[in-house]
Amino acid sequence: MKLFSPFKNLIYLLSLSLLLSCNDDEIIIQENENTISEPLKISGSIMVNTKFYDNQGPHEHNYTSRRVTGFTEGFESKSKFFYNTTTIDLNQSGNWSFSDGKIGTSSRDRKFGTRAARLRETGYILMAFNMENGVKTIRIRHAKYGNDNNSSWQLVASYDNGDSWITVGETVNTTSTTLNTVSFEVNEDRSVRYGVSKISGSSNRINIDNFEIVTDANGGGNNGNDNAGRDSNLTFGNPSNANTTDPNNYFLFKPEFTLSYNNENGTPNWVSWHLNADWLGSRGRCNCFQQDNSLPSNFKRIGDNEYRSSGFHRGHICPSADRTVTGQENANTFFMTNMAPQAPRNNTRPWVGLERHLRSLVNNGNEIHIIAGIIGTGGSGSRGYRENLSNGRINVPGSFWKVALILPNGTDDINRVTTNTQIIAVNIPNNQNVSSNWRQYLTSVDTIENLTGYDFFENIPDTIENIIESNISSRSSI
Structure with a gap:
């Protein structure tokens, strides 16, 4: 049967549309x-x-x-x-x-x-x-x-x-x-x-x-002020080999931090960030909690009100106070992908105490590579014990952990790590009975790796990594 020209054009356009709409696997x-x-x-x-x-x-x-x-x-x-x-x-x-x-x-x-x-x-x-x-x-x-x-x-x-x-x-x-x-x-x-x-x-x-x-202006040089510049938020490796195919180990990066998101739990597994004086300024806390719409549309996108009346804080993993140069940088720490249900006294006592201690180290001429996250299920907030919030959409963790590798300001950070490099590691129970002294919860990186299954410093040579990860910092030395 002979087709009229308009039908030929229609078939051509439909074929072209099909070609362009196919995914890359199909366009042989x-x-x-x-x-x-x-x-x-x-x-x-x-x-x-x-x-x-x-x-x-x-x-x-x-x-x-x-x-x-x-x-x-x-x-x-x-x-x-x-x-x-x-x-x-x-x-x-x-x-x-x-x-x-x-x-x-x-x-x-x-x-x-x-x-x-x-x-x-x-x-x-x-x-x-x-x-x-x-x-x-x-x-x-x-x-x-x-x-x-x-x-x-x-x-x-x-x-x-x-x-x-x-x-x-x-x-x-x-x-x-x-x-x-x-x-x-x-x-x-x-x-x-x-x-x-x-x-x-x-x-x-x-x-x-x-x-x-x-360049020397953004992560390699000293900017004329002996700071290390803004380094990568993931210099020492991807702890869980997070990727964009596993919804419970989903890789998500922003200029201010990098994280692995757990869609089943509605929280991050871990968040990684770099901290030095170039990240700290005079901007105040925006208090602008927000849903993270950069997650795939079929993921849980936790809203800012899903913690309401739960007895738990929307606990920052990467702190707001670690990103204060611009209003936008501070606001980006308020994405709900950077939050987990945190017992109020955990948040306002040992957790914030360690955050302030690390910033004091920065003020004394250091830069710090930090990875923090959560583990387990079940915590006690101001309204008692809970295992989940928002009708099961959000898992309440059993503890909050953090590891911090501390170096004097400089460049080429991976190759500057030695067996004497200081690492602080803590694992703090997620309840209201915690001590205000975060030093009570010091542990080793090895212990946290055993709890989580992660590898925190894979880019450091094994001969050095094995030593610094087994050490527990002395309470009197930090």
């Missing part, structure tokens, strides 16, 4: 698209200190001036369905050039969030803008796509606005389906742009995610 035609390009032309190389970390979570900062103070590009802001060579504007950072590269959204893409860059053949992704004040450190997450075989890639740099490129640091071999971190200590003070160039593996594909640029 994109994988076979004939857009393979020539490899990037490389004219030299620079050797720099390159460090490899396993299972390290994404790094993030609160940047305001992107091309001066750095950024973390997570490839979340735009779509790129095809492998063709083009330049696109990614809102988080700027324009990037892709060749034999796309932005993948498939379940087979290894990613933090919903998207990651994906490269095949000898493809590349390149910054199409310069870092005018240089770069201190570059951190990149990488993994194999799907069930593909191994591939290799290199960091590349250009000092002439992209006209020519050279390799930087060691060749990186991508052999894992887990996003791992490679860190390049470039210490560059010239105007420069960077990118990733895949150099082997043929049609085997790799994912690149959370391409992080750190």
